Amino acid sequence: MDGDPARRIVRYRFSERLVHTFTAIAYVYLLLTGLAFWTPALYWIAIALGGGYLSRVLHPWAGIVFVILVGWMYVAWRHDMRITPEDRAWRRALRHYATNEDARVPPAWRFNDGQKGFFRVMVAASVALLLSGLGLWWVDLVPWELRWLRFAAVLVHAIAALVTIGGFILHVYMGLLVVPGGLRAIVQGDVTEEWARAHHLLWYRSLRQSDDLDTE
Amino acid sequence: MATLDLRRVSASSPPAPGVREAAVVAKLIDTTTCIGCKACEVACQAWNDLPPETTVQAGTYQTLPGLAPNFWNLIRFTEHEDDQGGLHWLMRKDQCMHCAEPGCLVACPAPGAIVQYANGIVDFQQDRCIGCGYCMTGCPFNVPTFNPRTGRVYKCTLCSDRTAVGLEPACVKACPTGCLQFGAKASLLEVATARVARLEADGFAQAAVYDPPGVGGTGVVTVLAYGDRPELYGLPRDPRIPLAVTLWKGPLKWIGNAAILAGLLGAAVHFVRYGRKAVHGADAAPAGEARDGR
Numbered sequence: 001m002d003g004d005p006a007r008r009i010v011r012y013r014f015s016e017r018l019v020h021t022f023t024a025i026a027y028v029y030l031l032l033t034g035l036a037f038w039t040p041a042l043y044w045i046a047i048a049l050g051g052g053y054l055s056r057v058l059h060p061w062a063g064i065v066f067v068i069l070v071g072w073m074y075v076a077w078r079h080d081m082r083i084t085p086e087d088r089a090w091r092r093a094l095r096h097y098a099t100n101e102d103a104r105v106p107p108a109w110r111f112n113d114g115q116k117g118f119f120r121v122m123v124a125a126s127v128a129l130l131l132s133g134l135g136l137w138w139v140d141l142v143p144w145e146l147r148w149l150r151f152a153a154v155l156v157h158a159i160a161a162l163v164t165i166g167g168f169i170l171h172v173y174m175g176l177l178v179v180p181g182g183l184r185a186i187v188q189g190d191v192t193e194e195w196a197r198a199h200h201l202l203w204y205r206s207l208r209q210s211d212d213l214d215t216e
Numbered sequence: 217m218a219t220l221d222l223r224r225v226s227a228s229s230p231p232a233p234g235v236r237e238a239a240v241v242a243k244l245i246d247t248t249t250c251i252g253c254k255a256c257e258v259a260c261q262a263w264n265d266l267p268p269e270t271t272v273q274a275g276t277y278q279t280l281p282g283l284a285p286n287f288w289n290l291i292r293f294t295e296h297e298d299d300q301g302g303l304h305w306l307m308r309k310d311q312c313m314h315c316a317e318p319g320c321l322v323a324c325p326a327p328g329a330i331v332q333y334a335n336g337i338v339d340f341q342q343d344r345c346i347g348c349g350y351c352m353t354g355c356p357f358n359v360p361t362f363n364p365r366t367g368r369v370y371k372c373t374l375c376s377d378r379t380a381v382g383l384e385p386a387c388v389k390a391c392p393t394g395c396l397q398f399g400a401k402a403s404l405l406e407v408a409t410a411r412v413a414r415l416e417a418d419g420f421a422q423a424a425v426y427d428p429p430g431v432g433g434t435g436v437v438t439v440l441a442y443g444d445r446p447e448l449y450g451l452p453r454d455p456r457i458p459l460a461v462t463l464w465k466g467p468l469k470w471i472g473n474a475a476i477l478a479g480l481l482g483a484a485v486h487f488v489r490y491g492r493k494a495v496h497g498a499d500a501a502p503a504g505e506a507r508d509g510r
Contacts, residue, residue, distance in 0.1 A: 037325045037348065037470060040227035052326050052346040053367070100490045139349035140362035150353040151460030154323075158464055162472045166479055174482040179493050198495050 005194040009207065011185045019072050020186055026066040027168065033059045034161055060137045063129065070126045077119065080110045086202060087113040100178075107201035114174075121167050128160035223332035232333040238334035241379060242314075242401035243388060244408055246439040247449065248415060249395035250307040252277060252291055257379075259390035263375065283310060285363035288372040289387055296448055306442070308449040309387075309396070312359045312372035314338045314435025320458035322465055323354030334437045336401070337376050342368045356431060356455035374435060377502035404437060411439050431457035448494035 012020070033055040036046035046055040090097070090113040096104040106212040111119070135142060135153030135167070144150050175182040179199065185191045194202040221234035253366045256280060261268065265285040271279050276293045283290050294306040299366040318338045321330040328349060329344035340351075340360070347367040351360045360369045375385035383389075397404060415423035424443020427433045442448050 039277050039473065040325070040327055043227060043325070043327055046346075052344075056346040057367070098486075098490075101492050102493060107221050138351070139352050140364075144358045147353075147358075147458075151458050154350070154353055154464050155460050155468070158468055158472065164476060165476055169483060170477075173487070177483075177487055177492065178490075180495055192495075199493075199509040 005192060005197075007193050008190040009193055009196060010189055011191045012189045013198070014189065016073075016076060017186060017189050019069050019076075023066060023069040023073065024130050026062050027063045027164075030059060030066055031165065031168070033062075038158070038161075060133060067126050067130045070123060073119075074123050077111075081116050081119050083113070083116065084109060085211065087116065090114075102198070108199070108203070109206070110200055110203040112200070118167050118171055122164060125160045125164045125167075128156055128162070132157035132160065220337070220376065223334045223336075224318075224321055224332040225328055226321045226330040227327040234334060234359055236334070239400040240336040240402070241254075241399065241435065242404045243334070243374065243375075243385060243436050244397040244404045244439070245436060246397075246411055247306065247308055247311045247422075248409075248411075248439060248441050249393045250291070250309070251393055251395075252293060252305065254279065254291055254309045255390040255392060256309065256387035256396060257287075257289050257291060258371075259286070259386040263378070263386035264288070264373070265498055266316060283359060283361050283371070285361045285366075285368075285370040288312070288370065292450055294449060296442070304441075306449050308438070308451070309436075310450070311436065312338065313357050314372075314374055315356075315455075316434070317431030317457065319354035319431070319461060320351035320354055321354075322457055323350040323461050325350060333376065335379070337374045337379065338435070340371060340378050341371050342366070342370070345369055354457060354461045355469045356452060356457065371442070384404050401433075401435070401437070408437055409446075412443070415439070415441055426451060426454070428452075428455050430454050451459060 029049075029162055032045045033049060035042045036044075036049075036052070037059075038053060043052065044053045047056055074090055084104060091107045094114070096102070099113075132153040135149055137154075139150055142153075149175065175186065181191055181195045187196075193204070196207075220240055221233040225231055225369040237303070255391055266288070267286050268465075269280060269287045269375055272281055274281060276295075278291065278293045280290055282289055288311060291311040292308045292310050294308070296304045296306050298304060316336060318330070318332060320340075321332060321338060324330045325348060326344050326346045329341055329346065330338065331341060333337050345368045347362065347369065349362055349369065351369055352358075352362065360371045362369050375383070375387075378385060379398075388396040397407065405427070407426065408427075411427055412423045420441045422444040423439070423441050426438040426440050426443065426446055438445060438449075438451070440449060440451075446453055
């Protein structure tokens with residue numbers, strides 16, 4: 001059953017890595033310009049990025065790009081992101097996962113339940129940000145009689161953005177600092193067999209069974 | 217306008233206090249003596265070098281359906297039938313109300329794009345405006361209008377360039393009936409109160425001064441014959457900065473900022489306490505395998 005633990009296998013295809021990278025770039029731009037509009041204390045970010053007016057012009061377009069890319073991810077990963085019975089067991093052991101007692105954490109498929117939660121939150125928030133963002137973008141076309149839509153848009157956009165910021169902090173912290181090899185997996189695409197066994201055992205076994213180990 | 221001291225600046229700390237004494241100014245609109253001649257509309261266009269807007273015939277004498285980026289002063293014509301079947305033309309001068317507590321300024325994210333001078337005038341600075349339109353969400357009177365060509369928002373300046381040097385606004389200068397007056401707000405309120413008393417004596421028992429307290433009072437004070445029903449004139453009964461804007465710029469901002477900081481600090485604390493996950497060695501053996509071995 002055990003292969004060469006140092007052998008590297010492909011975790012993310014080129015298209016997945018490319019879309020993830022552009023999504024990340026779009027998100028960071030949206031985050032920085034959005035924070036500039038959110039609080040005057042951070043307005044200097046917009047100035048550093050070419051001025052408040054340019055930031056205001058580009059922010060909605062970056063948002064469109066971001067939503068399209070998130071939509072691509074949704075289509076590409078929706079099967080892998082389905083909740084399985086193993087996920088419920090994983091969720092009950094979340095405390096052990098968070099405290100790095102990984103020996104007490106049940107095995108996961110390609111994505112663990114935490115990653116699936118992040119995925120769902122970001123997809124839902126993207127929809128909310130798109131709809132409210134359109135209202136903010138075209139505020140002059142929202143009739144005065146329907147001005148409650150303007151009010152809803154500013155609140156929904158801010159709350160949804162804050163939710164994504166929480167997810168973003170957790171996502172980047174986990175990927176960069178907590179899980180060794182996480183960054184390499186999403187940038188270069190490959191992980192060791194040992195990594196796959198440690199973090200996504202069920203996925204690893206399914207790859208072996210289907211003899212689908214796309215090794216490098 | 218450097219010739220006027222500032223009281224409030226959008227998205228900025230309070231400006232340095234000035235030593236000059238500036239009386240709060242106001243424009244008085246007596247709707248009962250307006251004859252609908254539209255001289256104020258023309259004077260506004262002329263003084264502010266605003267290119268003409270194509271007029272719209274909508275069955276009334278009203279020039280346009282609403283305010284426009286290059287049309288800051290609109291006489292609204294409303295036909296009102298009283299209880300006795302008499303027809304009244306309720307003409308109202310629609311323009312920026314120059315609120316003491318301006319919702320546009322509260323909502324604006326661009327430092328210096330909206331200012332309130334010490335004399336109470338609220339003014340847009342288009343060179344600082346980023347065209348986000350938040351002021352249109354913050355305004356309780358539907359006044360600021362967006363120009364897609366320039367990407368900026370415009371409205372009445374209360375002729376801050378004229379009033380800064382002691383002149384009255386162009387519309388007031390042009391008004392032939394004296395229905396428009398300009399001066400210190402305190403003295404204009406006396407004029408307005410006297411006018412209301414006269415209207416009451418003339419049979420308009422509901423006459424009132426419209427100076428809504430929900431926005432701290434306005435720099436445009438209106439005498440209404442039907443003061444109990446400002447909606448007849450298209451004026452909101454109790455205008456306030458929208459609750460959504462107050463929440464968004466107040467509690468939500470502080471809760472959101474605190475949550476972001478807590479998230480960052482929480483990650484730092486977690487990393488110092490628990491550090492990185494191990495991949496190598498027995499620690500990393502997943503529970504499934506451990507059970508297999510048991």
